[in-house]
Amino acid sequence: SQQGEEDPQALSIQEGENATMNCSYKTSINNLQWYRQNSGRGLVHLILIRSNEREKHSGRLRVTLDTSKKSSSLLITASRAADTASYFCATARSSNTGKLIFGQGTTLQVKP
Amino acid sequence: ETGVTQSPTHLIKTRGQQVTLRCSSQSGHNTVSWYQQALGQGPQFIFQYYREEENGRGNFPPRFSGLQFPNYSSELNVNALELDDSALYLCASSPRQELNTEAFFGQGTRLTVV
Numbered sequence: 043s044q045q046g047e048e049d050p051q052a053l054s055i056q057e058g059e060n061a062t063m064n065c066s067y068k069t070s071i072n073n074l075q076w077y078r079q080n081s082g083r084g085l086v087h088l089i090l091i092r093s094n095e096r097e098k099h100s101g102r103l104r105v106t107l108d109t110s111k112k113s114s115s116l117l118i119t120a121s122r123a124a125d126t127a128s129y130f131c132a133t134a135r136s137s138n139t140g141k142l143i144f145g146q147g148t149t150l151q152v153k154p
Numbered sequence: 155e156t157g158v159t160q161s162p163t164h165l166i167k168t169r170g171q172q173v174t175l176r177c178s179s180q181s182g183h184n185t186v187s188w189y190q191q192a193l194g195q196g197p198q199f200i201f202q203y204y205r206e207e208e209n210g211r212g213n214f215p216p217r218f219s220g221l222q223f224p225n226y227s228s229e230l231n232v233n234a235l236e237l238d239d240s241a242l243y244l245c246a247s248s249p250r251q252e253l254n255t256e257a258f259f260g261q262g263t264r265l266t267v268v
Binding site: 082 | 156158187189191193194195196197198199202210212242244246255256257258259260261262264
């Protein structure tokens with residue numbers, strides 16, 4: 043079963059615009075991670091935010107975490123055509139041995 | 155490139171057959187996890203191996219089994235294949251079993267059951 047719900051399921055923007063993806067989850071977590079997947083291939087880790095952190099930046103990526111609302115958002119600024127991919131949030135639960143629970147993903151298309 | 159390699163990249167099997175998928179973890183990583191990703195869905199956790207022992211399992215039947223070897227490489231075995239087993243199978247390695255680490259994924263094995 044999936045832990046997270048991602049919103050929107052699909053997003054289409056023009057190059058240079060910002061893209062925001064949201065993720066909600068159901069249980070307590072140790073950390074939340076965002077991954078990117080190109081055309082059904084392997085996942086690439088983007089960023090990890092711990093449950094005691096509220097915001098984290100990495101290059102053009104900004105992630106926020108609101109544990110009271112059990113939600114996170116991923117912002118990609120100044121998007122590029124190469125950002126076209128599927129983006130997944132994944133949670134690691136406090137009491138677990140390392141299992142990542144993924145959401146269903148957001149498919150982002152950036153038009154040149 | 156993450157340093158995690160999976161083989162084969164594609165595989166076609168007939169319903170009822172058995173399949174073995176292989177994963178070589180990144181150097182220095184002793185933890186390997188396997189995920190199943192159906193088309194259009196997020197990956198689902200199958201199980202994790204840490205130091206050659208199963209260390210957590212998702213909601214998958216016993217016909218999904220695995221092994222981890224002393225060099226930390228791993229195999230996923232699926233017996234009595236069903237059509238619904240058609241999916242992308244992803245292997246991920248991490249330095250330790252601790253939660254506060256990212257997972258490094260291979261490119262996956264695309265399994266088609268006909």
